[in-house]
Amino acid sequence: MFGKTIRNIGRYREIVSTLARHGFGFLLEDLNLFQKLSLPRQGSVSEPPPPTPTGRHIREALEELGPAFVKLGQVASTRSDLLPESIILELEKLHDEVRPRPFSTIRTVLEEELGDVDRLFVKIDEKPLAAASIGQVHRGVLHNGDTVAVKIQRPGIQSTVETDLHILKDLATMAEHRLDWAQQHQVSSVIEELARSVHQEMDYTKEARHSEKIRNQLRESDPIQVPRVYWELTTRRVLTTEFVHGIKMTQLHELDQAGLDRSVLAERLIQAVFRQILVEGFFHGDPHPGNLFALPGERIALIDFGMVGRLPPRMRHHFGSMVIAMMQRNTDGVVKAILKMGVVPEDVDREELWVDMDELAEKYVDSTLSDIRLGEVVKDLFDVAFRHRIRIPSDLTLVGKTMISLEGIVKKLDPSIHVTKVTQPFGEMLLRERYNPRRIAEQTWREAFNYGEALLQLPRQLHDLAENLKKGRIQVDVGVPRLNVFLRKLDQIVNRLSYSIVLLSFSIIMCGLIIGSSLTRQQTILWKVPAIEIGFVIAVFMLFWLIWSIFKSGRL
DSSP, X not given: OOGGGGGGHHHHHHHHHHHIIIIIHHHHHHTTHHHHTTOOOOSOOSSOOOTTTHHHHHHHHHHHHOHHHHHHXXXXXXXXXXXXXXXXXXXXXXXXXXXXXOHHHHHHHHHHHHSOHHHHEEEEOSSOSEEBSSEEEEEEEETTSOEEEEEEEOTTHHHHHHHHHHHHHHHHHHHHHHOHHHHHTXXXXXXHHHHHHHHHHHOHHHHHHHHHHHHHHOOTTOSEEOOOBOGGGOOSSEEEEEOOOOEETTOHHHHHHTTOOHHHHHHHHHHHHHIIIIIISEEESOOOGGGEEEETTTEEEEOOOSSEEEOOHHHHHHHHHHHHHHHTTOXXXXXXXXXXXXXXXXXXXXXXHHHHHHHHHHHHTTOOGGGOOHHHHHHHHHHHHHHTXXXXXXXXXXXXXXXXHHHHHHHHHOTTOOHHHHHHHHHHHHHXXXXXXXXXXXXXXXXXXXXXXXXXXXXXXXXXXXXXXXXXXXXOOOOOTTHHHHHHHHHHHHHHHHHHHHHHHHHHHHHHHHHHHHHHTSOOBSSSXXXXXXXXXXXXXXXXXXXXXXXXXXXX
């Protein structure tokens, strides 16, 4: 089970003990971990914890287990399609703020990555501006006078996170082998997906590239600012950016004192986020209040691009189809878009899914666009996906999470503004773009070109098919819908035919013996053996044995 991490057996025990202490002993018992790790059972393991506090137990266990688990929980909080709302709400409360490490240890990392600190900085504040589980941020001044924000990873965090992620993957694989629900929900692939997100946040050069990409999307006239990256002072463990002198978007009193129009800020923030999602297809995935600052002139600064989302053209097309179908209250269109966007289980009940989506459409049918709460719509959509075990791509769930966070911030800035009212032009833009004659012509030409390529390859493919037929290399894979039911019915028919044949044979033999005995007026004795009596006994025994076997199989 433990593979090459057997040296980390102490960490395995710590994780198992913590989970058991928070009420998940029943799950550990199912995985047989108490016995494998030689640990005493803690508390009752026969029943799961009560439904109400489960999310709180999970959150507290993750906080106790350290940075890798906290970060994993924060990433998992964006997956409303995988987890119920009660757990999502608790995971959103995970605190990433921790006690800062002494600057002496942080300085060691800085020197390992960049060299002599005094040569690079005029000064760097020892007291951090913020401290999180992965790293902490210090303000510094360069020799050219620029004020910068320096994000530095905590010492040893890489190995700690790698160890914990490896253990989680082990536990997920074990769960899939032993628990039906874990196999059904593909827990290993979920952990792999979450681990990729954590790895991205651990590499500060990726965050720097994300920041530069969004910065390059902006025009000079845009009221959005993204801090410049100092690449010569950036590595995998150190990120140096332009320092933002602004006011947090949730500090309403300070915004009013500075004379900033909160309504304008709210509208600009909405437009910026939706432009990133629907136009650029690359967006800030964590717009919480600590990452948004208001600047003079109602400008907005975005920071911290460790979590970003991508919507490739095909996904944007399906997402746009869903938005348009919702605007037109077209249930069939919404269902088709969701089925194309998500990973749908083979056994999904599409009729029931249609009914759920139709009920959702009815919920908003009498609402005007300005009255609809976007966060509630997104939550309802993900609830439907969760009930039907439809796995939505992580970037799309990040869109939903971003919209919900955005609506929360906007509501504080200006309670009278409606996100959907401000975003209506984007919906209209999607409609115009979708039905633009030029776009339709381009798409038609592209499809015609693809079909033309396929037709050109057809002769070669037919030749290959003929050659394979000659050599007997063709394999036919026939799929029969509901094959198990078909085989069961076939088995029942065969058993009943066997039953009938035995009865018929028994009847013919017995009739022959009885008729022969009556005609000769003699006892039927073969070598002085009573054949009729013995044959009757044997036939009856075989008859009862066959009937008992068929009944036992349950297929009569």
